[in-house]
Amino acid sequence: HPSNLQMEENSSLRAANCRAKGGAPGFKVAILGAAGGIGQPLAMLMKINPLVSVLHLYDVVNSPGVTADISHMDTGAVVRGFLGQPQLESALTGMDLVIIPAGVPRKPGMTRDDLFKINAGIVKTLCEGIAKCCPNAIVNLISNPVNSTVPIAAEVFKKFGTYDPKRLLGVTMLDVVRANTFVAEVLGLDPREVDVPVVGGHSGVTILPLLSQVKPPCTLTKEESEYLTNRIQNGGTEVVEAKAGAGSATLSMAYAAVKFADACLRGLRGDAGVVECAFVASQVTELPFFASKVRLGRTGAEEIYQLGPLNEYERVGLEKAKKELAGSIQKGISFIWK
Numbered sequence: 001h002p003s004n005l006q007m008e009e010n011s012s013l014r015a016a017n018c019r020a021k022g023g024a025p026g027f028k029v030a031i032l033g034a035a036g037g038i039g040q041p042l043a044m045l046m047k048i049n050p051l052v053s054v055l056h057l058y059d060v061v062n063s064p065g066v067t068a069d070i071s072h073m074d075t076g077a078v079v080r081g082f083l084g085q086p087q088l089e090s091a092l093t094g095m096d097l098v099i100i101p102a103g104v105p106r107k108p109g110m111t112r113d114d115l116f117k118i119n120a121g122i123v124k125t126l127c128e129g130i131a132k133c134c135p136n137a138i139v140n141l142i143s144n145p146v147n148s149t150v151p152i153a154a155e156v157f158k159k160f161g162t163y164d165p166k167r168l169l170g171v172t173m174l175d176v177v178r179a180n181t182f183v184a185e186v187l188g189l190d191p192r193e194v195d196v197p198v199v200g201g202h203s204g205v206t207i208l209p210l211l212s213q214v215k216p217p218c219t220l221t222k223e224e225s226e227y228l229t230n231r232i233q234n235g236g237t238e239v240v241e242a243k244a245g246a247g248s249a250t251l252s253m254a255y256a257a258v259k260f261a262d263a264c265l266r267g268l269r270g271d272a273g274v275v276e277c278a279f280v281a282s283q284v285t286e287l288p289f290f291a292s293k294v295r296l297g298r299t300g301a302e303e304i305y306q307l308g309p310l311n312e313y314e315r316v317g318l319e320k321a322k323k324e325l326a327g328s329i330q331k332g333i334s335f336i337w338k
């Protein structure tokens, strides 16, 4: 008699084959850090996403439980769990998209850079796995400090000879999600109708909302612009303080991560006009990485848009952002070549 485990594996294979025959579009997605505060709701939302056919959930703890739980949802994606470093390569083999929310979160009083010591090593190890097992996958990097972890990932991929700047994206979507929400609040609009470009990076003054480019076009007073910029730049800290030691944004981040991952998958599918902000290798400024609007296509970030016209307040903000970003980027690069 086959064991329960074998029967489960057989039935999940049958389910996958059945869907493959139906020709349903489906991508293979791995989440690294899937049992964490972001990882769990992210896994749940990706299980609902009709563009996902296979969902691999990897963590160093608790992934079997999260996998068993999520696998009972009656949606299309086949879910498989992977636990610990020895299973990293199986988790990654064949993946089209890898989403990384692995790593420690902030506590009150900490900056994102305070997480560098622990998270830099985690991101390095995970990216070595990606370079070996799915070098062509799109990578969505969430682990903080994003301003440094994206350069770390780039250098790891360069070492392995697999680096394609188009496929490495730092996730800054939560800044856009927050900006849309806060601007809508001030303007008395539905947040779903508001689009605020947020450029630069993902930490403090490097988060630069371009309020002069809000859609639909609007006029904000100087006080409103300053209030909104400040609130958007400190949105993460607002949550860290409210959680009072129990972590940072997880639910709104999972929402933002899925919004971004879905855009990447629509791009991979060949949809036209998929544009979102992300922290990518860039020639928009003199810095090697910068967040701005990018067009997502079959090969990743296929086009990186210029910042467009800035007002005086934004120009001053841009200079501050670049100064801090330069140091964070260099710190990430040096970590790999030290």
Ligand code: NAD
Binding pocket: 032, 033, 034, 035, 036, 037, 038, 039, 058, 059, 060, 061, 101, 102, 103, 104, 105, 106, 115, 119, 122, 125, 126, 141, 142, 143, 144, 145, 146, 171, 172, 173, 174, 175, 202, 247, 248, 249, 250, 253
């Ligand atoms: P968490 O501690 O709840 O979860 C992190 C998970 O990562 C845990 O399950 C842990 O076991 C796992 N992990 C640790 N080392 C690992 C490894 N080597 N391989 C695989 N998994 C590993 O933290 P969280 O709240 O989910 O936050 C995760 C990260 O995301 C933090 O660095 C946080 O700062 C960052 N974050 C980024 C954004 C953003 O906008 N980019 C937003 C929120 C949080």
Ligand code: LMR
Binding pocket: 105, 106, 112, 144, 174, 235, 236, 237, 239, 240, 248, 249
């Ligand atoms: C956020 O913006 O919520 C995340 O970067 C987590 C944090 O530490 O603020």
